[in-house]
Amino acid sequence: MISKNQLKLLRALGQKKQRKAHGLFLVQGEKNVLELAESNLTVQHIFATADFIAHNHNTLSRFECIEASLDDLTKASTLVSNNAAIAVVEIPTLTAPTAQGLMIALDGVQDPGNLGTIIRVADWYGIQHIVASTDCADPYNPKTISATMGSFGRVQVHQLDLPNYLEQSNLPVYGAFLEGVSVHKTEFAAEGILLMGSESHGVRAEAAKYVTDKITIPAFGGAESLNVAMATGIILDNIRRQNS
Amino acid sequence: MISKNQLKLLRALGQKKQRKAHGLFLVQGEKNVLELAESNLTVQHIFATADFIAHNHNTLSRFECIEASLDDLTKASTLVSNNAAIAVVEIPTLTAPTAQGLMIALDGVQDPGNLGTIIRVADWYGIQHIVASTDCADPYNPKTISATMGSFGRVQVHQLDLPNYLEQSNLPVYGAFLEGVSVHKTEFAAEGILLMGSESHGVRAEAAKYVTDKITIPAFGGAESLNVAMATGIILDNIRRQNS
Structure with a gap:
């Protein structure tokens, strides 16, 4: 009872x-x-x-x-x-991860469902660490946990000062923009940080200045944008196909 | 008023x-x-x-x-x-499309939000026709329309007898299964039907028998599955990168 x-x-x-x-x-x-x-x-x-x-x-x-x-x-x-x-x-006490391997950085992704879906697809592609700006959705929001479909146990989300984290990292930072180089034509390093912005504002200037490579998902039709979780999944697939 | x-x-x-x-x-x-x-x-x-x-x-x-x-x-x-x-x-009166170009077929995808997200990503990849089994979510459900983010005006969803449609088509049918050939290693034809099942049941036997190529998204981590809309987007990206 x-x-x-x-x-x-x-x-x-x-x-x-x-x-x-x-x-x-x-x-x-x-x-x-x-x-x-x-x-x-x-x-x-x-x-x-x-x-x-x-x-x-x-x-x-x-x-x-x-x-x-x-x-x-x-x-x-x-x-x-x-x-x-x-x-x-x-709630576990996490220490900010050393920047290594393939990681995801999220700048202002505020929808808990989207965050949960990103955790799930990160887990599918074998990513263990997501660093997220402090204004991202709470990783422990029930809607986030629910959307992970169990992946919350295998992927750690670290809320931290994102620009500061990116500044100190030595990895290439692949930033998703509408006007970057096609992910079909980008050579991805085996280690790097995939930086995704929110659907409404994109990657903000404070984080964007640490981007080493602007990338984009090529469009073939009329839609103006993709959902941020969908875009994350598609880009991860493009990275892993080169480095598996 | x-x-x-x-x-x-x-x-x-x-x-x-x-x-x-x-x-x-x-x-x-x-x-x-x-x-x-x-x-x-x-x-x-x-x-x-x-x-x-x-x-x-x-x-x-x-x-x-x-x-x-x-x-x-x-x-x-x-x-x-x-x-x-x-x-x-x-609600427009649609006639079932001739099987040509790249198309999507949905078998029992019952969540309107997922259907709307699939319509949006189909539009991104320049797909105009989705054929859907009669038990799929209603394309005119307000939740579906909302999730399309405007793409409802460019992509037509045809609810029809799906096995019958697949039987009559002369295109290759790429069916998404957990145990197919990796989409990273599949040679896709320029024209074909991508067949997606529901998250809970997958592609059912009545539709599966018309599949010419079983495909899968390679996993690198612990997640057991991907959301059907996410999987659709990732596979479409793999098809379009070969045929653009």
Whole structure:
């Protein structure tokens, strides 16, 4: 059963301020909760249906599981869809990664769904670190976590002073612009930072000045732009096809 | 002003059954309404703020515009965000396209947002025709239209008997599967049909039997799958880089 106080906490963790104050975030839904077991994240406890706990006994054995009805879980969830499981997880303390390998940098990407989709496609292409400007969406927003489809456990998102980070890195910085060189014609280094701006403002001047290569996805039709997550995926594919 | 009857119609057009009965659909939001003016679609009338009408006088001159307050438009809208304009548009009568050029076929893609994103990326890559199984999301669902970011005016979506269509086509059918040949190593013909299944079920057997080439996006990390719209975009990029 979910106690009154527990329910209060679950509700609170829908808000960024409360997540920060408690140092906790929510992982909701069957797939995402099962992915938790494979991650290095520290789980406080998991609320789940008796069915879900029974079916995943081995995977969940090292966690404190609290049985709850699907009704109560749905009421407690910050997401619309039904939830067989909700986990309360500690926000990890991350140190900014050394710039190496292939990385993604995000400048002002404010939609949590887009951030989650970028985490998922980053994971597909084997990228472990995303550096994000402090005004990007919160990586621990329930909508972000949900959109990652479990990839939140394998990709670390570091919110930091982005221009400062780019300045100190020695890697090439591939910045996505509408007027860059076609990614079909760019020679990508094996190590580098792919810098993506927001859909509305693009890469801002403070970050743009560290770009070593302006790149673009060639257009063949009438659409004016692509969604930032879509563009990230397409460019990553172009980089990995050269360096795999 | 939006009359009571007009408001009733706008609300009704949020539902598929009512769209079908009236032969009408909604185009909402500034960008999408302005894209209408460039399309061949037949517009019944446009509800818009005085500001929006004044600013876009030339573009909108051939349409019947009805002035309304932002408040009334927001109340009338089926979308959450504010709306400076809502257009009532006739659903066009389409004839199934001859299989030629590069096309997309969708098998059971049921999320309207995904369908809209696929329409947008199809437009980016210069594709004019999408054929979709009858159980795909409605191309005239307000969420679909909104996600196309204006591309609904340049890409036609034909709902039809998909296996039957694929059977009669003489083009290669590139089917996306988790266990196909890497798109980085596939030689694509200039003309062909890219067949995408739903995220949950993939391409179903009835359509799969017409696939001439099973293809896949190579994975480099831990994610198990990609969103269907993302996968469509990445594969289209791989096809167009060979045939541009």
